[in-house]
Amino acid sequence: MAIGRISSQQYFNLNTERMVKQQSGLAKIQEQLGTSQRVLRPSDDPLAMATALGAKTGSAEFEAFNSNIGFVNNRLGLMDTTLQSTSDVMINIKAAMLSAANSSTGPNERAIVAQELEGQLEQLRGLANTQDSNGAYIFSGTFEDQTPFQTPSAGPPAIAGTFLESATPASVTGRAIPITNGRNMDLNITGYDAFVDSGSGRDAFAVMRDAINELRSPTFSKATFDGYRGELDAIFDRTQLARTKVGVRMREAETVEQINVASQARLENTAAEAIGLDYAKAISELSQGQLQLQASQQAFVKTTQLSLFNFING
Amino acid sequence: MADPVYGIALSGLNAARAGLATTSHNIANANTVGFNRQQVRQEARASTGTDAGFVGQGVDIASVERVYSDFINGQLQKATSDSAFFSAKSSQVNQVDATIADESTGLSTALSNYFSAAQTLATSPGDLSARQNYLSAAQTLASRFNGLDDVMQSLRTSTNLKVTDTVQKINDATSQIAELNERIVAVASQNLKGSPPNDLLDQRDALIMQLAEQVQVTRVNLSDGSVNLFLASGTPLVVKTSAFQVSTQTDPNDPENLIVGSEMLDSSGNTKIVSFDGDNLGKGALAGFLSFRENELTQFQNTISLMAARVGEAVNNIQAAGRDLNGAAGTDLFSFGSGTFAANISKVIPNSNNSTSNPTSISVNGFDLSKLGAQQYEVMIVGGVPQYRELGSNGAFTPATLNAPNYEIRDNSNNMLVSFGLSNATPTDGDSFVLSPISEAAKNMTVALSLPEQIAAAGSTGTFSVGDNTNMLDVVALQKQKTLYQANGASGVSISDGFNQLVSKIGNKAREFTVASESRKAVLDQVNQTRDSLSGVNMDEEAANLIKFQQAYQASGRVIALSKEMFEQVLGLF
Numbered sequence: 081m082a083i084g085r086i087s088s089q090q091y092f093n094l095n096t097e098r099m100v101k102q103q104s105g106l107a108k109i110q111e112q113l114g115t116s117q118r119v120l121r122p123s124d125d126p127l128a129m130a131t132a133l134g135a136k137t138g139s140a141e142f143e144a145f146n147s148n149i150g151f152v153n154n155r156l157g158l159m160d161t162t163l164q165s166t167s168d169v170m171i172n173i174k175a176a177m178l179s180a181a182n183s184s185t186g187p188n189e190r191a192i193v194a195q196e197l198e199g200q201l202e203q204l205r206g207l208a209n210t211q212d213s214n215g216a217y218i219f220s221g222t223f224e225d226q227t228p229f230q231t232p233s234a235g236p237p238a239i240a241g242t243f244l245e246s247a248t249p250a251s252v253t254g255r256a257i258p259i260t261n262g263r264n265m266d267l268n269i270t271g272y273d274a275f276v277d278s279g280s281g282r283d284a285f286a287v288m289r290d291a292i293n294e295l296r297s298p299t300f301s302k303a304t305f306d307g308y309r310g311e312l313d314a315i316f317d318r319t320q321l322a323r324t325k326v327g328v329r330m331r332e333a334e335t336v337e338q339i340n341v342a343s344q345a346r347l348e349n350t351a352a353e354a355i356g357l358d359y360a361k362a363i364s365e366l367s368q369g370q371l372q373l374q375a376s377q378q379a380f381v382k383t384t385q386l387s388l389f390n391f392i393n394g
Numbered sequence: 395m396a397d398p399v400y401g402i403a404l405s406g407l408n409a410a411r412a413g414l415a416t417t418s419h420n421i422a423n424a425n426t427v428g429f430n431r432q433q434v435r436q437e438a439r440a441s442t443g444t445d446a447g448f449v450g451q452g453v454d455i456a457s458v459e460r461v462y463s464d465f466i467n468g469q470l471q472k473a474t475s476d477s478a479f480f481s482a483k484s485s486q487v488n489q490v491d492a493t494i495a496d497e498s499t500g501l502s503t504a505l506s507n508y509f510s511a512a513q514t515l516a517t518s519p520g521d522l523s524a525r526q527n528y529l530s531a532a533q534t535l536a537s538r539f540n541g542l543d544d545v546m547q548s549l550r551t552s553t554n555l556k557v558t559d560t561v562q563k564i565n566d567a568t569s570q571i572a573e574l575n576e577r578i579v580a581v582a583s584q585n586l587k588g589s590p591p592n593d594l595l596d597q598r599d600a601l602i603m604q605l606a607e608q609v610q611v612t613r614v615n616l617s618d619g620s621v622n623l624f625l626a627s628g629t630p631l632v633v634k635t636s637a638f639q640v641s642t643q644t645d646p647n648d649p650e651n652l653i654v655g656s657e658m659l660d661s662s663g664n665t666k667i668v669s670f671d672g673d674n675l676g677k678g679a680l681a682g683f684l685s686f687r688e689n690e691l692t693q694f695q696n697t698i699s700l701m702a703a704r705v706g707e708a709v710n711n712i713q714a715a716g717r718d719l720n721g722a723a724g725t726d727l728f729s730f731g732s733g734t735f736a737a738n739i740s741k742v743i744p745n746s747n748n749s750t751s752n753p754t755s756i757s758v759n760g761f762d763l764s765k766l767g768a769q770q771y772e773v774m775i776v777g778g779v780p781q782y783r784e785l786g787s788n789g790a791f792t793p794a795t796l797n798a799p800n801y802e803i804r805d806n807s808n809n810m811l812v813s814f815g816l817s818n819a820t821p822t823d824g825d826s827f828v829l830s831p832i833s834e835a836a837k838n839m840t841v842a843l844s845l846p847e848q849i850a851a852a853g854s855t856g857t858f859s860v861g862d863n864t865n866m867l868d869v870v871a872l873q874k875q876k877t878l879y880q881a882n883g884a885s886g887v888s889i890s891d892g893f894n895q896l897v898s899k900i901g902n903k904a905r906e907f908t909v910a911s912e913s914r915k916a917v918l919d920q921v922n923q924t925r926d927s928l929s930g931v932n933m934d935e936e937a938a939n940l941i942k943f944q945q946a947y948q949a950s951g952r953v954i955a956l957s958k959e960m961f962e963q964v965l966g967l968f
Contacts, residue, residue, distance in 0.1 A: 087431075087930020088424055090923060097919070122901025123491045123908060130898035133495065137506045137890050141873070144510035151517045214521060222852075222861030224520055255863045257517050258870055388937035 095380045102373040109366045112357050119355035128354040135351040142344035145260050149337045152257055152265055156330045159218055159269060162210045163323040166274070169207065170316045173200050173288070177309050180295055181302060194295040201288045205229055208275050208285075219271035220244060221252040228271035229285055243271050243283055260336050265329060274322040277315050284315045398442075398451065399957040405452030406950030409436050412455050413943035420931045421940075428600025430460040430929040432592055457589040460596065466925050467599060468613070473921045474603055475610040475677040477914040482682025484907035486553060487690055491904035493545050494694075495897050501701070502897070504538040505890055507531050509873040515851060516870050520860040525719070525846030532709075532727055536839045539702040543836035546695040553687045554652045560608045560680045561640050561654055567605040568623070568637035574598040575620035576635040582619040590619075605631075610676035626676030629656050629668075643667050646746035647828045651687065654680065688786055690903055696768035696833055697896050700878070703739050703835035704763045705889055706730060708872055716850030716865030721858035724850025724865070729842035730835060736760050739835035742814075742827050749822035756780075759800055760813040761831050765881035770833065771803060771812070774826040780816065785828060805881040 112118055122129040179185065180193040208229045211217050216224035221244075228244055244252055254268030276283045291308040294300060412434045423429040435458070439451035493499045511524075511531035518524045574594060581591040602623070605611055611631060614622040623632040630638055638656055645651035655669035672684030706728035713724035731738035740758035748754070756773060770785040773794070780801050781791035794801035794814075803812040812831045843849065853864035876886035887895065 085927050085935075086932065087926040088933040090926035090930050093926075094923075121488075121491045121904070122495050122897050123488070123904030124901075126898045126901030126905060129495055129901055130894045133502045133894045133897055134891070137502060137894075140503075140506040140510055141513075144513040147510075148513055148517045214518070216520060216861070220861070222859035222863075224859070224861040255516075255519070255861055256867060257863075258513060258867070261874075264867070388934040392937060392941065 092384075095376070095384075099373060099376050099380070102369060102376060106366065106369045106373065109362055109369060112362055113359075113366070116357050116359075117355050118357045118362075125355070132351040132354040135347040135354065139344050139347040139351065141261075142340045142347065145258060146337055146340050146344070148257050149259050149333050149340070152259060152267070152333050153330065153337075155212065155218060155267060156326050156333065158210065158212055159326045160323065160330065162207050162218065163274065163319060163326060166204065166207045166319055167316075167323065169200055169204050170319065173197065173204070173312070174309075174316070176200070177291065177305075177312070181305055181309060183302065187298075187300070190295040190300060194292045197288060197292050197295070201285060201292070204275075204288070205231065205285055208271055219269070219274060221254050221268060221270040221272075223252060229275065229283065232289075243276055259333060260340055263336065265333060265336075269322050269325055273325075274319050275315065276318070277311055278318065279314070280311065282311070284312060287311045287315065397957055397961065398449070399953060402450065402452035403950045403953035403957065405439065405454065406953070407947060409434070409453045409455055410943045410947035410950060412458070414940065414947065416458055417936050417939045417943060421933070421936050424931040424933060424936075426596075428596050428603065429931070430462045430592070430596055430599075431931045432458050432460055434458050458592065459590065460592045461929050462595075463925075463928060464615075466921065466928060470918075470921045470925055471603060471606045471611075471613065472677075473914070473918040474606045477911070477918040478607040478679040479610075479677035479682040479685075480907055480911035480914050482556075482679040483686050483690075484904070484911040486549065486683065486686040487900070487904045487907050489549055490545070490690075490694055490900050493542070494900050499538075499541060499545070500897070501538055501542060501698070501893050502890070504531075504535045505705075505893065506873075508535045509870065512866060512869040512873075515849070516863045516866040519851035519863040519866060520719070522846050525849050525851075528849060529841065529843065529846055533841045535705070536702075536728060536841050539698065539836040539839045542698050543695065543702075546691060546698065547837070550650060550687065550691060550695075553683050553691065556683050557652050557654060557680065557687075558642055560683065561642050564605060564608045564631070564640050564680070565637070567601050567608070568631050568639075571598060571601050571605070571621070571623065571632050572635050572637040574601065575632065578619045579635075607679060609678035609680045625670070627670065627674045629670070641667055647826075648743055654684065692770070692786075693768045694896070694900060695836075696770065696830070697892075699739070699832050699834065699836040700763070700766060700768060701836075701889055701893055701896075702839045703730075703832045704878055704892075705872075706835065706839060707735065707763055708875075708877060709869060710735075712865060712868045712872070713850045715854060715868070717852040717854055717858055717862075718850045719847040719852075719860060721852075723854070725848065726842045727849070729840050730838040734759075738838055739832050741830040741833050745826045745828075748825040748827075752818065752820070752822045754816055754818035754821040754825055756814050756816060756827050756829060758812060758814050758829065758831060760810075762810055763832070764877050764886065765805055765809055765879075766811055766831055767879065767881065770828060770830040772826060773814075773829050775821045775823050777823065778820060780814075780821075782829070807881075807883050809881070811881065 111120060119125045119128050119132070176193050176196050180190050185193075208219055209217060209227055210219065217226065217228055218224075220226055220228045223244055226244060252270050252272060254266055254270060256264035256266050259265045271283075275285070277287070287308050291305060291312070294305050294308065416432050416434050420431045435456040437454045437456040439454050441448035441450045495502070497503050508531040511528040515521075515524045515528040574597060578591055578594050578598065581594065598621070602611070602613060602621070605623070609631075610626045612624045612626070614624070616622065616634070620634050621632070622630070622634065624630050631640075632638070640654060641657050642652045642654050645653045653667070653669040655667035657665050658668050670684075672681055672688050675681035675684065710726040710728055713727050716724045718724050736758045740761075742756045742758060744755065754775070771782045772785045772791075773780050773782045774791060775781075776791065776793075779796070780794045782794055782803050783789050783791045795804055796802075797810070797813065800813045800815050802810045803814075805811055812829070814829065849866075851866040852858060852860075852862035873890060874888055876888055878887050878889060878892045880886035
C-alpha cells in the first residue's frame with residue numbers, strides 16, 4: 081500500500097486493527113492447543129471435517145463389531161470348554177460301555193455299569209443344558225430361553241426328553257452376528273449338531289437310556305447293546321465335529337478382530353490427521369505470534385508519543 | 395484617503411483568523427466519524443491599477459471547503475454495502491457452522507451410537523439391558539434431531555429480529571437524511587458566496603453511509619444540494635425532503651417469516667406493503683439476512699428434517715416387519731405426531747390472499763423419501779389444476795401429474811416425489827400454496843415405544859424365538875444402505891454420508907462467506923484508507939498549520955504596527 085498523506089485517526093486504526101488481528105490469530109491457536117484439534121468447525125476445513133466425521137463413524141462401527149466379537153468369543157469359548165468336558169465324559173462312557181460289552185461280564189457287573197452310566201447320563205445332560213452368565217442356554221440356538229434337553233417325565237406336561245420339544249430341530253438355528261463389514265458369523269452350533277444322531281434323529285440321552293435298560297434287562301443281548309454303542313459313537317463323532325466347528329469360528333473371530341483393530345486404528349489415524357493438531361507447528365506459531373504482537377505494541381506506543389504539538393510551547 | 399496598507403493587513407489578519415479557526419475545527423473533529431477536513435480557500439483581491447502598475451489590495455476568504463471526493467465517497471458507499479451483505483450472511487452461517495459438527499449438538503455421534511446400539515442388540519436380542527440401551531440411543535437420536543431443528547428455528551427467529559432491527563435503522567437514516575436535505579437546501583439558498591454547508595454535508599454523507607450498510611442505495615445528487623436515494627430495485631427511499639418508510643409484516647406464505655417492503659397506498663386508499671425480493675435488493679445487511687433465511691437456512695433445516703424423516707420411516711418399516719420379545723408384531727419406534735406420517739411431517743401453507751368464498755386446502759398424502767431433497771414447492775392453481783415449481787425459483791410452473799384422486803410432483807425420470815390431494819374439485823385459479831414435504835420431521839420426532847420388550851428384533855417368519863435377531867440385522871444394515879437422494883436415477887447416499895455431506899456443505903458455505911466477508915472488509919478498509927488519506931485530519935499537519943496561521947496573523951499585526959509607525963513619522967514632519 082502506497083501511503084502518501086496519512087490521517088492521525090487512520091494511523092490509530094491501522095495499528096489497532098493490526099493488533100486485533102494478531103490477537104485473534106493467537107486466540108485461534110490457543111483454542112487449537114486447548115482442544116488439540118486443528119479443525120474446530122467445518123468451515124476451518126470442510127473436506128477435513130467431513131473426512132474426520134466419516135472416519136469416526138467407521139471407527140465406531142469397528143468398535144461395535146469388536147464388541148460383538150467379544151460376545152462371540154465368550155459364547156464360542158463357553159461352547160468349546162463345554163464340548164471339551166463333554167468329550168471327557170464321553171470317553172468315560174465309552175470305556176464303561178466297552179467293559180460291559182465284554183462277554184465275560186455278568187449281570188451284577190452290568191448292573192454296576194448301568195448305575196455308573198446313569199450318573200454319566202445326567203452329567204452329559206447337564207453339559208448339554210449349559211447356560212451362559214445371562215441364563216441363556218448355549219445349545220438352544222435362538223430358543224435360548226428353553227432347556228434343550230429336558231429330563232423325561234411322566235407327569236403333565238408330557239415331556240418326551242427330545243431336543244427342544246416345542247420346535248422341530250430343523251427350524252432351530254443360531255443367529256448371525258455382524259463381526260465386520262459384510263461378514264456375519266453364524267452361531268448355529270446347537271444341541272442338534274452336538275448331541276443328536278442325524279440319521280435316526282435320536283439324541284445321546286435316549287440312546288443311553290436304552291443302553292442302560294438293556295444292561296439291566298434279564299434278557300441282555302450283546303448285539304442290541306453293541307448297536308446302541310455304535311449309535312452313541314456316531315453321536316460322539318458329531319460332538320467332535322461340532323467342537324472343531326467352534327474352533328474354526330474362534331480362529332476366524334480372532335483374525336477378524338485383529339483386522340478390525342487395525343482398520344479402526346487406521347480410521348482413527350485418518351480422523352486425527354484430518355482435524356488433529358500438529359503441536360510443534362502450533363506452538364512455534366504461538367510464540368511467533370506473541371513476538372509479533374509484542375513488537376506491534378511497542379512500535380505503536382513509541383510512535384504515538386511523537387507529535388508536533390509537543391514542540392509548541394504553551 | 396486611508397493608507398491601503400491598513401486594509402491589506404486587516405484582510406490578512408482576517409484570513410489568518412479564519413485559518414486558525416478552521417485548523418481548530420479540524421483538530422476538534424479529528425475523531426468525528428465521517429468528518430472531512432476543511433481548508434480555507436484564499437483569493438488575492440483584485441489589484442488597483444495605478445500609473446506605476448497594479449498594486450495589490452490584500453486577501454479575501456473565497457470559501458471554506460471540505461477536502462472531499464465524490465468518487466471515493468461512491469466507492470466507499472458500495473464497499474460498505476458489499477461488506478455488510480457478506481458480514482451478515484457469514485455471521486448467520488457461522489452459527490450453524492459452530493453447532494452442526496459439535497460432538498454434543500451434532501448428529502454424527504448420535505447416529506453412530508444408535509447403530510452401535512443396534513449391533514449390540516443384534517448380538518443379544520433376548521437381553522433386556524441391550525434393548526434398553528437401544529431404546530435410549532433412539533431417544534438420544536430423536537432429541538438430537540429436535541435440538542438441531544431448534545437451533546435452526548431460533549436462528550430463523552434471530553434473523554427475523556435482525557431484519558426488523560435493520561428496517562428500523564433504515565427508517566431512522568432516511569428520515570434524518572430527508573430532514574438534512576431540507577436544511578441543506580435552505581442554507582445553500584441563503585449563502586451569499588455559495589460556500590457549501592460543509593458540516594451538514596458531512597452529516598448527511600455519514601448517514602447515507604450508515605444507510606448503505608443496511609441496504610444498497612443509488613444516490614442522485616440534485617443541483618439544489620439535496621440528494622435522492624433509491625433501492626437497487628428502483629424503489630425510492632428519499633426523494634428531496636420526503637422519506638419513504640420501509641415496513642415489515644408477516645409473510646402471507648409463511649407465518650414464521652417476516653417480509654420487508656415499502657408501504658404504498660392501493661386503489662382504495664389502504665396502506666399495503668409491496669414486498670422486496672431479497673435477491674433484488676443487491677447488497678447490504680438487509681439483503682444478507684433475507685438471502686440467508688431464504689436460501690441457506692431453509693435448505694439446512696429441511697435437509698436435517700429429511701434425515702429425521704428417512705431414519706424414522708426406515709426404522710418403523712423394519713419394526714413393522716418383525717416381532718417383539720413377546721412374539722407380537724412390531725409397532726412404530728419413532729413417532730412424528732398423531733396423524734398420518736405424511737401429514738405429520740409435511741406442512742402446506744395457503745397464501746393468505748387465497749379465495750375465501752371458494753376455499754381449497756391441500757393435503758400431502760405420500761412421498762418418496764429416498765428421492766426427495768431439501769426443496770419446498772410453490773403450488774398454484776392454473777386452469778383448475780395444480781401446477782408447481784421449486785420455492786424460490788423463478789422458473790416456469792410444471793403441471794402436477796394426475797394419479798387420481800391425487801396429484802403428483804415427479805422427478806425428471808417420472809418417479810413420484812410428492813403425492814397430494816385437493817379438498818376442492820373446482821379450486822379458484824390463482825390460489826397458491828407453499829408445500830414443504832418434510833419440514834416438520836426433525837421438530838416432531840419422538841420415540842413412541844417405552845418398553846424394551848417392544849423392540850421387534852425377531853423376524854416374522856417361522857416359530858418365534860427370543861434369540862432371533864434377523865430383524866435387527868436389517869437395522870444394522872440400514873447404516874450403510876444408500877437410502878437418500880436417489881431422484882433422477884442417482885445411486886444415492888447413506889444417511890450417515892448424507893449428514894456428512896451436509897456438514898461439508900455448511901462448512902464450505904461458512905468458509906465461502908467468511909472469505910467473501912473478509913475480502914470485502916479488506917476492500918472497504920482500503921477505500922477507507924484512501925478516504926482518510928485524502929480527507930482525514932493529520933495532527934502534525936494541523937499543528938504546522940496552526941504555526942503557519944499564527945505567524946501570518948503576527949506578521950499582519952506587525953504590518954499594521956509598522957504602517958502606524960510610518961504614518962506617525964509622516965505626521966512628525968509637521
